[in-house]
Amino acid sequence: MDGMVPQPRLSLRPFSPAQVANAVERSHFRLCLVLVLLSLVCFLPGFSSLQPMDRDEPRYAQASKQMLETHEFVDIRFQDEARHKKPVGIYWLQSATVSIGEALGVPEARTTIALYRIPSLLGALAAVLLTYWASLAFLGRRGAFLAAALMATSVILMVEARLAKTDAVLTACSVAVMGGLARAYLSRGAGVLPRRTLGIFWLGFAAGILVKGPLVLMFAGLTAAILSYRDRSARWLLTLRPGLGALFTLLVVLPWFVAIAIKSGGAFYSEAVGHDMLGKVGTAQRYHWAPPGFYLLAFFATFWPGAVFAAIAAPFAWQHRREDAVAFCLAWIVPSWLVFEAVPTKLPHYVMPLYPAIAVITVIAVLRHFVGPHRPAAKISTVLIPLIPVGLMVGLSAVNWSLDHTLPYRGLPATAAASLIALYAWRLFVRNQVVRSLWLGFASAACLSVGVFGFAQLDLRSLKLSPRLAEVARNMSCENPLVATLGYREPSLVFLTGTNLEMLETGEEASAFLRQGGCRLVFVEKRFENAFRAENERLGLHPALSTRIAGFNINSGRRLDIGAYAVEP
Incomplete structure (x- = not known):
């Protein structure tokens, strides 16, 4: 009708993905929140239901559990064996999270593997967020987000976030150090670094040493040496305040390193350096031997889904190696990667602290339209x-x-x-x-x-042998049974059944264990049962066969059939 004022129409169209992306990119907080949510989706499924993964994870968890049992927080032990391989940092973190779990009333907190995994989960989250922070030295917000998302979704970090070991925390410490080093290098000549950058750098450096010894020093030292040679000057390192930083590092790490030297009579250093570190270089640790090139092949699985994008971006890194950002990333990756490839002992997670630099180069190449179907193959x-x-x-x-x-x-x-x-x-x-x-x-x-x-x-x-065996021990009618095992010796069984689990060598020892009386349970792998039964007949013992547990041991590569034999008062 004439004279009526037209009413504005309400648009019911949803926001486009581009609009949502632009809204999120306006804030570092929003981008980090999205990264945390993405990381949790990738890290949390199975976090508490996945059994302790032999052999390294339950060794760490058991040593942390024994710290709580004995109140000995300097020496590191697995049962009666000194575990002088890595510094104490991760054991302290695991003991703290379990203590908090106990205080909050978590049932059976000390045998709940998820509590021991919390430091790794937090380390993996920190690695993702620190990758975002480190990438901002090279990229804008969108690019830094993509680099951090490549880390969050990488197969290797998804695995390590679920394992109560050192590697996720080490990666976080390494990215903190390298992000600070990148800012010092790219702003050389600018004078003073922000206090936040210095704090992140030196805290990551000290924590990295307390968690896994000299690896953080290797990553930063090789990178700094190559870049200083490139510039014919190392003066840019002075902006990191090395004097004050070294003093802070010593205050953090020296007390425990002195205490363990006194406690072990120097045995920690001979074991950690002489056997663990030099053993990896020599022939002492043949179990994890692999030829050079192993990490390159493993990379395509461990850094999925970003690995193939990174492979396509490799020529870009060579063509633009004179650019400061690319030069820094290459100095971060190449020398340490070559060291790992040269060492005979190899495990896929060793090179994980180098992956953030690969993510940065990959994203730079993607955003410059170098990566695409036009590249060869x-x-x-x-x-x-x-x-x-x-x-x-x-x-x-x-x-x-x-x-x-x-x-x-x-x-x-x-x-x-x-x-x-x-x-x-x-x-x-x-x-x-x-x-x-x-x-x-x-x-x-x-x-x-x-x-x-x-x-x-x-x-x-079939892969959950230790949890099923531990359930047999928990279901015995008598309380606090003494438990032993013959033929199956995985650390996860020690963690789940108790520190006092006895490791037996022969069927005769298994019979002697039961003969001592009281409430006792012994697990006997089928290969040893004939000798075990013969000794029982000789001694006049008649233990009850509670159940049989069949499964597959990944570490030995064998199917196992284990009988659970019990005597009760």
């Missing part, structure tokens, strides 16, 4: 994007069927979703939508975490 090589989730889905199904004659049904929907998303990510890459392909890679990794760690591992019952 890129369309074919990016088949790796869907290959990892598809391979895990098929592989876990095959393992589950082989061991337990069933399929991991609970995990299949999420692993199938991860595979389909990764296939679509591959399609987007081929269509030159590289950043969108990256984002779908993050989504695929999140689904993979839920499928593999959250659900599929629950169905792999």
